[in-house]
Amino acid sequence: xxxxxxxxxxxxxxxxxxxxxxxxxxxxxxxxxxxxxxxxxxxxxxxxxxxxxxxxxxxxxxxxxxxxxxxxxxxxxxxxxxxxxxxxxxxxxxxxxxxxxxxxxxxxxxxxxxxxxxxxxxxxxxxxxxxxxxxxxxxxxxxxxxxxxxxxxxxxxxxxxxxxxxxxxxxxxxxxxxxxxxxxxxxxxxxxxxxxxxxxxxxxxxxxxxxxxxxxxxxxxxxxxxxxxxxxxxxxxxxxxxxxxxxxxxxxxxxxxxxxxxxxxxxxxxxxxx
Numbered sequence: 001x002x003x004x005x006x007x008x009x010x011x012x013x014x015x016x017x018x019x020x021x022x023x024x025x026x027x028x029x030x031x032x033x034x035x036x037x038x039x040x041x042x043x044x045x046x047x048x049x050x051x052x053x054x055x056x057x058x059x060x061x062x063x064x065x066x067x068x069x070x071x072x073x074x075x076x077x078x079x080x081x082x083x084x085x086x087x088x089x090x091x092x093x094x095x096x097x098x099x100x101x102x103x104x105x106x107x108x109x110x111x112x113x114x115x116x117x118x119x120x121x122x123x124x125x126x127x128x129x130x131x132x133x134x135x136x137x138x139x140x141x142x143x144x145x146x147x148x149x150x151x152x153x154x155x156x157x158x159x160x161x162x163x164x165x166x167x168x169x170x171x172x173x174x175x176x177x178x179x180x181x182x183x184x185x186x187x188x189x190x191x192x193x194x195x196x197x198x199x200x201x202x203x204x205x206x207x208x209x210x211x212x213x214x215x216x217x218x219x220x221x222x223x224x225x226x227x228x229x230x231x232x233x234x235x236x237x238x239x240x241x242x243x244x245x246x247x248x249x250x251x252x253x254x255x256x257x258x259x260x261x262x263x264x265x266x267x268x269x270x271x272x273x274x
Contacts, residue, residue, distance in 0.1 A: 137168020
């Protein structure tokens, strides 16, 4: 579990707090989304948890280890994927890129870790390819694999699909959901509406403070809260609320198009039978 306790933060030469007395937990095995407008401080949270930025006020515990005192142990437990994969690439060759992350691992284990990570992101066939030949979405999948080879428990995705086309986004969403099934704990920092739908819980950040928390099961009823803080509402939520206004209620759990179509077909069939 990750615990964020009374965390505040401001950058040098800036008197305004980016984060103001944050308190929240990330439960093992869940996907937690953190949403907010640009400048709300959501990316700063990810960097503090990952130890990229030094924490000065408050406490962050990862499996009861304080990030201030256990930086080496923390780095082994957590990985972070940023929005632009091209800013993270070191080597042209994919195998070399992933192997670089494993320079402290026994050689006999390197190959199996690379194969496993690439398979997890659906990119095993590209193991010996060059990164410059890939699309942006494929490059992002390689960056995820680069985190996975290190076998962390926690992964932070900092706006991972902002620069990727719709097909690439769907591939990343599938990876996130599969990683959850495999037991990873995921923090998804985002301003992409549809990424809220794959999260178990969503925290809304506004002016450096957490102003609301929405569980997945309550998304339909509490979609108005997203609008209140200028967070774009996922299209599927808009559609479900329109149906609700017309006395059509669907038992949606996963918020996928396939689920929506199946529910609608069942509703129509029942009405025809009646």
